[in-house]
Amino acid sequence: MRIAFLTAPEGVEQIELTDPWQAAVDAGHQPVLVSTEPGQVQAFNHLDKADTFPVEEVAGEVPADSFGALVLPGGVANPDALRMDERAVAFVRAFFDQGRPVAAICHAPWTLIEAGVVPGRVLTSWPSLRTDIRNAGGTWVDEQVQICDQGPNTLITSRKPDDLKAFREAFLTEFDKAAAA
Template structure:
């Protein structure tokens, strides 16, 4: 199964990209780095620049149809950039429209808020997003991982890098279920 990893050209938290990426590879799936621009994305370790990663597909040139699921890595700047890009927001919303599973960690639910897909859902995130999620009609919980099956697809969310092992296990299970 092809799984999209959507990031902005700059600001993704490296471990929140590379940890899930490796988990997807280890599970025998194909991770695909999608961004708003071609070239490379600049990852960060908190506020310090880290590695760069090659973009494989550009959000305006691809669609949810070609993926079995979507992973939204966090980082403070990454989802803030994504939520300002209409094509990225539409790309995220299309996974929900098509009933495809989505996983988001840390600050990534900001993009979900912008895509107007949290209403009626229970999710977790970095604690500072609690008010944004609540104001967007979602219910925020402080849990390591939350799987919400409101609607035709499942949403898997997690709080922080320390939760990566549980996050990866949960989203891989959900993605496998929904691909059957």
């Protein structure tokens, strides 16, 4: 399955991109780096610049239906930039409209809030987002991973890098279910 990994041009938390990416590769999926601009994505280790990664597709130029699922890595700056980009928000919303599974970690639910897909859902995130999630109509829980199966699609959320093992296992299981359906 082709899996879109959506990031802003700068600010993605490197381990939240590379760890799920490698898990997708190891499981036989094809991860694709999608950003709001062509070129390179600058990753960070918290506040320090880390590696760069080549952008393969640009949000707004590639349709969501060319992917089977979406992963939204975190980092504070990454989802903050994505939620301000109408193409990125529309790209995320399209996965929900099309009933495709979405996985988001750490601060990534900010983009989900902007896309208007949080109402009625139970999710987790970095703790500082709990009020934002509640104000957007969602229910926030403090768990390693939360799987919310609502309607035709599934949302998998996780809190932080320490939860990556649980996050990987959950999204790979749910993505495989979607691929088999």
